[in-house]
Amino acid sequence: MAQRIGVYPGTFDPITLGHMDIIVRGAKLVDELIIGVTTNASKSPMFADDERIAIVEREARAMGIDNIRVVGFNSLLMDFAESQGASVVIRGIRGVTDFEYEYQLTGMNRQLNDRIETVFLMADVSLQPIASRLVKEIAIYGGDISKFVTPMVRDEVVARVTEQGLRRD
Numbered sequence: 001m002a003q004r005i006g007v008y009p010g011t012f013d014p015i016t017l018g019h020m021d022i023i024v025r026g027a028k029l030v031d032e033l034i035i036g037v038t039t040n041a042s043k044s045p046m047f048a049d050d051e052r053i054a055i056v057e058r059e060a061r062a063m064g065i066d067n068i069r070v071v072g073f074n075s076l077l078m079d080f081a082e083s084q085g086a087s088v089v090i091r092g093i094r095g096v097t098d099f100e101y102e103y104q105l106t107g108m109n110r111q112l113n114d115r116i117e118t119v120f121l122m123a124d125v126s127l128q129p130i131a132s133r134l135v136k137e138i139a140i141y142g143g144d145i146s147k148f149v150t151p152m153v154r155d156e157v158v159a160r161v162t163e164q165g166l167r168r169d
Contacts, residue, residue, distance in 0.1 A: 017148055
C-alpha cells in the first residue's frame, strides 16, 4: 500500500499554538506530514525564510511527532505538493472568513491538480482567534503573546520587535 503523504503549507510567521494544533492533528491523518514553509509575496514577514524553517523544525521536534518533515518552498502549492508525492493538503480553518478564502483557493487548486485533495481541520475552539498577524501586532504594541505561542517563539518575536525598532507604545 502506498504511503499517504500530506502537506500543511503556511508562512508560519511566527508559528502559533493554532498551527501546532493543526500539525499534531494532521500528522495523525497521514503517514508523513510535510510542513511547507513558504514565502508569501503579499505579506511582510518578520522572520526570513531560513529563520522560519529553523523555528518550525525546532517546534515540530519539540512536539515529539516522528512523521513530520519541514521543507521550504517558493512555488505554487500544487506543484510543491506533487513534487513531495503528496496526495492531500491539510488546511486549518478558524471561522467563516477562513472558510470562504480556503473554499476559493481549493477550487483553484483543483483546477491546477485534481489528484490532490484538500482536507480542512477546524481549529480547536480555544485557539480559533489566534493569527500570526495579530500575534505580531500585539507584540509590536508591547502586549503579552505568551497565550498564543511557545515561550521560545515568544522570546524570538519580542527580540525581533526590539531589534527592528518596531515597538510602539
